[in-house]
Amino acid sequence: MSHRGRRLAGACMSAVAVGLLVTGGALAPPPHERSGNDAGSEIATGAYLHYGSPGVERMRELSHWLGGTELRAGHTYLPGDTWSNIEGAPDSLGSWARWRNARADRLFVLNVPMQERNEAGVPDGRVAELIRSGARGEYDHHFRRLAERLVDLGVPDTVIVLGWEMNGFNYTHRCRPDPENWKRYWRRIVAAMRSVDGQRFQFDFAPNRGIDAIAWTSCYPGDDVVDIVGMDTYDQPPGHTFDEQVEQPYGLGQQVDFAEAHGKPISYPEWGLFRNGDNPEYMRRMLAWIAEHRPLYHSITDYCPHGVWQCGQNPRSARVFREFLTTRQGRGRPSGFDHGDRRIRPEE
Structure with missing residues (x-):
C-alpha cells in the first residue's frame, strides 16, 4: 500500500483517531514536528467566531457548549482595507493578547493581509505592480510596525497566517500575477x-485546498x-x-506529504462545511x-x-462536532442555547 493509501486507511479508523482528539492522549508528536509553546502538547483546537473582542467572549461560550473542552487556538484577522489596520490598529488586538496570556499553552493565530484594499477586486495588472513594489521593500515599514505592536502587546509568539489563500483568484495579496516577486515579497515581510x-x-503558509488559480x-x-x-x-468541489x-x-x-518533506508541522487555519451542505460524514x-x-x-x-455553533443550518454536523470534542459530560445545558443546544446569533 502506498504512503497515501496508508493515510486513507488510517483516516477511516475514526473511532480510534477521534478518541485521541477528544482526550489529547498519545498525540504528542516527534520534537522536530513542533515549535514554540505547543512543543510536545496535544493539538490546539480553535474556532473563528468574530474578528473583534466579541470573538474572545465567544471562545468561553463555545467551550461551555463543548462541555468544557479547552479551546487553545484563538483565531482572528486584521482588516485588509487600509495599511493602518494591517499595522495592527484594531483595539481588539488587546483583548486577544489578554486571552492569549491568560494561559501559557495557548496560541494566538492572526491572519495578516499583504496588501491594503485586499478585497476590492483589484485587477491582475495592478496586483502585479503591487507585488513588485512589495518585493522592492516599499511596504516593509508597515510590517515592522505590526511586529512592534504585537511585541508591545505581549504576544511576540503570534502565529502569523500571512497572505492566506494566495493561490486563489480574489484577494489583492494573491500570488498568480507574479509568483516569483510574490515570493520575494513574502521573504521581505x-x-x-x-x-x-x-x-x-x-509564519504559516496557508493556501486554499486544490490548485485554484x-x-x-x-x-x-x-x-x-x-x-x-x-x-x-x-x-466543496x-x-x-x-x-x-x-x-x-x-x-x-499533498499538503501532508509536502510538509513532511520540508520538515514542517501542518495546520488548518480555516475549515468547515460549505457547498455540500450539512454533511456529518465530512x-x-x-x-x-x-x-x-x-x-x-x-x-x-x-x-x-x-459553522456548527453560531449557524443553525447544519444540525447533524453540529451534533458530530459536539460529540467528538466534548470532554466532560453532565454539566447541564448552558443557558441561552436552543435549536439543538446551539446558540443562534446573527451573522456578523
Missing part, C-alpha cells in the same frame, strides 16, 4: 517582522521563511467526497484526519454556511 527585538513569530507549490517562498504549512479547506479532497492534486494528501472524516495527522492547530470557521 518575514525579514522585516523578524528584525524586531523580542519577536518569536511563527495557481499551484500553491509555485508560491512557496522557502523553508527559512515558513514555519508551518497550513491549508484552508472547506467541504472539487472534492465531492472526503477521499477526493485528500487525493485531488494539491489537496490534503465532519467525522475531517476530525479523524486532524486526529491522525496532528496539526499544530485547527480552527473551524464558525458562521453560516460553514
Whole structure:
C-alpha cells in the first residue's frame, strides 16, 4: 500500500483517531514536528467566531457548549482595507493578547493581509505592480510596525497566517500575477517582522485546498521563511467526497506529504462545511484526519454556511462536532442555547 493509501486507511479508523482528539492522549508528536509553546502538547483546537473582542467572549461560550473542552487556538484577522489596520490598529488586538496570556499553552493565530484594499477586486495588472513594489521593500515599514505592536502587546509568539489563500483568484495579496516577486515579497515581510527585538513569530503558509488559480507549490517562498504549512479547506468541489479532497492534486494528501518533506508541522487555519451542505460524514472524516495527522492547530470557521455553533443550518454536523470534542459530560445545558443546544446569533 502506498504512503497515501496508508493515510486513507488510517483516516477511516475514526473511532480510534477521534478518541485521541477528544482526550489529547498519545498525540504528542516527534520534537522536530513542533515549535514554540505547543512543543510536545496535544493539538490546539480553535474556532473563528468574530474578528473583534466579541470573538474572545465567544471562545468561553463555545467551550461551555463543548462541555468544557479547552479551546487553545484563538483565531482572528486584521482588516485588509487600509495599511493602518494591517499595522495592527484594531483595539481588539488587546483583548486577544489578554486571552492569549491568560494561559501559557495557548496560541494566538492572526491572519495578516499583504496588501491594503485586499478585497476590492483589484485587477491582475495592478496586483502585479503591487507585488513588485512589495518585493522592492516599499511596504516593509508597515510590517515592522505590526511586529512592534504585537511585541508591545505581549504576544511576540503570534502565529502569523500571512497572505492566506494566495493561490486563489480574489484577494489583492494573491500570488498568480507574479509568483516569483510574490515570493520575494513574502521573504521581505518575514525579514522585516523578524528584525524586531523580542519577536518569536511563527509564519504559516496557508493556501486554499486544490490548485485554484495557481499551484500553491509555485508560491512557496522557502523553508527559512515558513514555519508551518497550513491549508484552508472547506467541504466543496472539487472534492465531492472526503477521499477526493485528500487525493485531488494539491489537496490534503499533498499538503501532508509536502510538509513532511520540508520538515514542517501542518495546520488548518480555516475549515468547515460549505457547498455540500450539512454533511456529518465530512465532519467525522475531517476530525479523524486532524486526529491522525496532528496539526499544530485547527480552527473551524464558525458562521453560516460553514459553522456548527453560531449557524443553525447544519444540525447533524453540529451534533458530530459536539460529540467528538466534548470532554466532560453532565454539566447541564448552558443557558441561552436552543435549536439543538446551539446558540443562534446573527451573522456578523
